[in-house]
Amino acid sequence: MKILSKLLPPLLFATLSLGTSAHTSDSKLASEEASALALKSEFLQTQLALGFSEKEVETFLATAKFDQAVIDAMTKPWEAKPWHQYHPIFLTEKRLNAGLDFWKEHEVTVSRAAKEFGVDPEIIIAIIGIETFYGGYMGNYPVIDALYTLGFYYPPRATFFRKELSNLQTLTKEERLDINNLNGSYAGAMGFGQFIPSSYRHYAVDFDNDGQRDLLNNPVDAIGSVANYFHQHGWVEKAPVAIPLTMSAGLPSDIQVWAGERIHYQASDILSPSVSLAESIDLDISQPALVVELEQELSSDYWLGLNNFYVITRYNRSPLYAMAVYQFSQKLKKAHDAL
Structure with a gap:
């Protein structure tokens, strides 16, 4: 019962322990939690195989909680809008002016990233602008809550998000990140360029050579990392789009x-x-x-x-x-x- 009680929220654990299901909704809840419990047990085994201790995994999951707002946001993404409603959200004069200011402020860094990775500079600037308005809106969802919710309670993409949750635990250890103060999007993306944990681990670069790959507070690392991401995925400089x-x-x-x-x-x-x-x-x-x-x-x-x-x-x-x-x-x- 030790792992069961640690991995399930107290109320839901009580529901399962009692085994009572007076209504259909109770049965559905119990079924969903039974499924989530099995997935959490699998997750534990995955993390143990990666070298984490059982205590480390339990402590990591104990900091997470289910967030219905994450599910709601995932099922109603902006990309579901038609183009004529979608593009006015992003292609604004305010964002353009902010982009030009950001480009001017980091002109040397952007030029270096463009040259080193072979990526057109305007694409680097556009990505950071579309993603977070140049660091102005990085997301208010606790990253661990978002990935926990989607990994265990969102069947359409649960496998993908459990992998990201696994990467998050490794990432916080590698980069010495404070899991309790790590916020991002409803999909668990974070920083200036909104990297999900696996992308952070695989594509982030220490572009200012200060010993840390900081995409959360360091625009220099963010610029270099966005450029590296595009380079690694096959961007061809000056080619038509x-x-x-x-x-x-x-x-x-x-x-x-x-x-x-x-x-x-x-x-x-x-x-x-x-x-x-x-x-x-x-x-x-x-x-x-x-x-x-x-x-x-x-x-x-x-x-x-x-x-x-x-x-x-x-x-x-x-x-x-x-x-x-x-x-x-x-x-x-x-x-x-x-x-």
Whole structure:
């Protein structure tokens, strides 16, 4: 009973211990908690295999609590909005001006990161701006609560988030982070660039060489880490990202709008007499490509997404997110070049 009582919230443990279920809701609650208990036991074994002691795991989980707000936010993401409602949230003059100020303040660091990792500087600035408004909104959810809730009580992606919870325990040990003062998004992302624990561990860099990879308080490390993330995922400097399409008819029946899968088309598969580029550009039509649909109020716009567009979606799988980052980056570049 020791592990059972430690891993379950007291009220829910009492419900299970009594074994009473007068109502359907009680039965459902008991079933969910029984499932969560089994997953927590598996999690314990996983962490033991990584070298943590049973006491360390129990102490780690004891600091976490279920948060219904996390589930609510996960089931109603901004990316579920149509494009005409989504993009005005991010492509604002206020964010643009903040981005230019951030770029100016960290000009040397951004230039060094762009050169070292081969990533266009406007993309680095755009990501940090879209994610946290340059550190202004890093999230108020305790990271451990978010990952605990999603890892044990959100079946659609529970396996993924339990892995992130596992990475979080390792990360806090590696980087000496205070788990009790670690806040982020409802999905457990944190810092200027909103890295989930596994990304923090694998892609964060100590860009100012002070001995710590600090993405929570250090914009220099954040800039270098965002650049490294894009480099590691295959960004090609100065290569096109996305190009608007003109269509005289609908998409060919054998071409589907991109929905998160790996790229399996070439540009030559998509372009045809009825589907053409809206602007003249010298393009290698043998390169990987996808079709992005942006839902407007009365119709849809279509874009040809290329490798770099796909790389942005490695940061966030949503095509709307990737397009917002790209379009914002272009506004940033134009304004910055004009300074």
